[in-house]
Amino acid sequence: MNLGPHADFIIAAYAATGIVVAILIAWVTLDYSAQQRILHNLEKRGVTRRSRPADQP
Amino acid sequence: MAVIDLANPTRFLTLVNRVLPWLVAATILAFAFGLVRVVHAPDDYQQGATVKIMFLHVPAAWLGMMGWGLMTLAALGTLVWRHPLADVAGKAAAPIGAAFTFICLVTGSLWGRPTWGTYWVWDARLTSVLVLFLLYLGVLALYWTAEDPGRGSRAAAILTLVGAINIPIIKFSVEWWNTLHQPASILRMGGSAIDPSILIPLLVMTGAFTLLFFTLHLAAMRNEILRRRVRTMRLAEAARA
Amino acid sequence: MSMFLAIFARDMRLSVRAGGGALMGALFYLIVVVMMPFALGPDLALLARIGPAILWLGALLASLLALDRLFATDHDDGSLDLLMMSKLPLELAIAAKAIAHWLTTALPLVIITPVLGLMLNIELGAMGWVALTLLAGTPALTFIGLIGAALSVALRRGGLLLAVLVLPLTIPVLIFGVAAANAAITGATSFGPAFTILCALSLASLVLGPFAAATALRHGLE
Numbered sequence: 001m002n003l004g005p006h007a008d009f010i011i012a013a014y015a016a017t018g019i020v021v022a023i024l025i026a027w028v029t030l031d032y033s034a035q036q037r038i039l040h041n042l043e044k045r046g047v048t049r050r051s052r053p054a055d056q057p
Numbered sequence: 058m059a060v061i062d063l064a065n066p067t068r069f070l071t072l073v074n075r076v077l078p079w080l081v082a083a084t085i086l087a088f089a090f091g092l093v094r095v096v097h098a099p100d101d102y103q104q105g106a107t108v109k110i111m112f113l114h115v116p117a118a119w120l121g122m123m124g125w126g127l128m129t130l131a132a133l134g135t136l137v138w139r140h141p142l143a144d145v146a147g148k149a150a151a152p153i154g155a156a157f158t159f160i161c162l163v164t165g166s167l168w169g170r171p172t173w174g175t176y177w178v179w180d181a182r183l184t185s186v187l188v189l190f191l192l193y194l195g196v197l198a199l200y201w202t203a204e205d206p207g208r209g210s211r212a213a214a215i216l217t218l219v220g221a222i223n224i225p226i227i228k229f230s231v232e233w234w235n236t237l238h239q240p241a242s243i244l245r246m247g248g249s250a251i252d253p254s255i256l257i258p259l260l261v262m263t264g265a266f267t268l269l270f271f272t273l274h275l276a277a278m279r280n281e282i283l284r285r286r287v288r289t290m291r292l293a294e295a296a297r298a
Numbered sequence: 299m300s301m302f303l304a305i306f307a308r309d310m311r312l313s314v315r316a317g318g319g320a321l322m323g324a325l326f327y328l329i330v331v332v333m334m335p336f337a338l339g340p341d342l343a344l345l346a347r348i349g350p351a352i353l354w355l356g357a358l359l360a361s362l363l364a365l366d367r368l369f370a371t372d373h374d375d376g377s378l379d380l381l382m383m384s385k386l387p388l389e390l391a392i393a394a395k396a397i398a399h400w401l402t403t404a405l406p407l408v409i410i411t412p413v414l415g416l417m418l419n420i421e422l423g424a425m426g427w428v429a430l431t432l433l434a435g436t437p438a439l440t441f442i443g444l445i446g447a448a449l450s451v452a453l454r455r456g457g458l459l460l461a462v463l464v465l466p467l468t469i470p471v472l473i474f475g476v477a478a479a480n481a482a483i484t485g486a487t488s489f490g491p492a493f494t495i496l497c498a499l500s501l502a503s504l505v506l507g508p509f510a511a512a513t514a515l516r517h518g519l520e
Contacts, residue, residue: 188466191462195463198463202459208517208518212518215445215514219506222506223466223470226499227467227469230474231473233474234473
């Protein structure tokens with residue numbers, strides 16, 4: 001594919017877009033695993049979302 | 058499942074978990090198809106191959122605006138209808154919209170260098186996008202620096218609505234300012250987009266990027282719901298201690 | 299009506315007192331405009347050409363600086379909560395405060411503009427026009443600014459965040475203010491359209507500002 005005399009700019013544009021999109025995908029994915037891990041740890045410790053412990057009415 | 062069920066975060070999460078893999082697959086397919094079309098797109102008679110940058114720049118511009126539109130609906134949901142997931146939707150959309158606005162600026166600059174000779178031109182459209190980016194930064198500042206997520210979301214929602222009213226005014230002012238200071242430029246960024254061999258790749262890429270936006274948005278909403286759940290649990294733990 | 303006037307009078311009295319900071323805005327304006335030639339060089343022709351722009355930018359930054367003061371002191375001593383609970387609609391209370399703020403902060407700017415114009419080699423007749431555009435445009439700056447002031451009071455971060463939020467929204471005011479001033483001086487374009495739009499922006503923000511600020515205060519401080 002011949003990109004002509006300004007090939008560098010075209011490649012730079014696609015590379016920049018790719019990098020930003022990759023960062024977005026990484027942010028969303030890493031944040032998800034982080035939250036899941038924290039939730040798992042909290043649940044293991046017996047923490048619930050209710051203010052009172054489970055055994056009290 | 059009725060629409061009202063979407064107000065329940067747990068049910069929303071189940072829905073997202075089911076839908077997300079399909080969205081990811083659709084996005085990948087759309088980009089595969091789009092990039093093939095981009096490779097095969099002909100050169101512009103005036104700009105040569107650099108017209109291929111337009112296939113990134115125009116979708117990014119569209120998503121930047123659409124992002125703010127989405128945030129505006131979310132803001133109305135937060136302030137007017139008090140929908141429980143509205144502020145989550147707004148907070149999740151903001152960084153994604155800001156990122157695409159940034160892509161629009163960068164690709165616009167890289168497109169301008171070979172066609173107009175400089176990396177930055179105070180062209181009406183680019184300048185308006187720059188101001189939009191500044192507004193995004195303001196909203197992000199409100200979402201991310203608030204100690205209390207609810208309060209931060211409400212403040213960000215207000216700024217979003219004020220921005221929504223202001224953005225048309227800003228666009229009008231910038232265009233007015235631009236015609237005042239520069240003669241009408243012959244090289245328009247729209248160029249020869251009417252030809253189908255250019256239009257079809259443009260539409261496919263726009264569709265692919267839009268699918269990407271919604272995939273990222275739903276995933277980010279899921280993360281935000283989980284984050285708030287963590288916060289609630291930690292507060293409950295501290296309350297019981 | 300009397301409640302409106304009472305709040306207005308209170309704010310006027312508070313800001314002209316020693317700690318009120320009424321003239322700080324004018325002082326900052328003076329300093330900013332004086333700094334410009336140091337950065338640009340003493341070329342009088344250049345300064346005259348960009349003079350209106352320098353004056354407008356200085357006024358914009360000075361207004362921004364003073365806006366912090368609008369709600370912060372009331373929030374700190376609790377009178378903001380009292381205002382929110384009073385019978386007078388919050389929007390009107392905010393409008394009263396904003397008008398008092400404009401009179402004590404922006405009006406001094408407009409008054410010392412001719413003096414500063416002399417330093418920038420703007421001719422006498424032209425200076426009157428610049429001052430007029432500032433008179434018409436500073437209400438817009440104040441009333442748009444108070445949205446940012448209300449948002450940052452609620453979040454207790456203030457200061458710089460306020461500037462980041464408000465500046466993009468004031469771009470149209472800046473564009474039309476400088477355009478009107480330049481139109482009057484050079485006559486290259488007509489004064490009417492730009493000035494009319496400037497006035498329209500001020501009038502619109504007179505309505506939008508208090509409503510948005512009231513919403514921000516209600517939601518932020520609940």
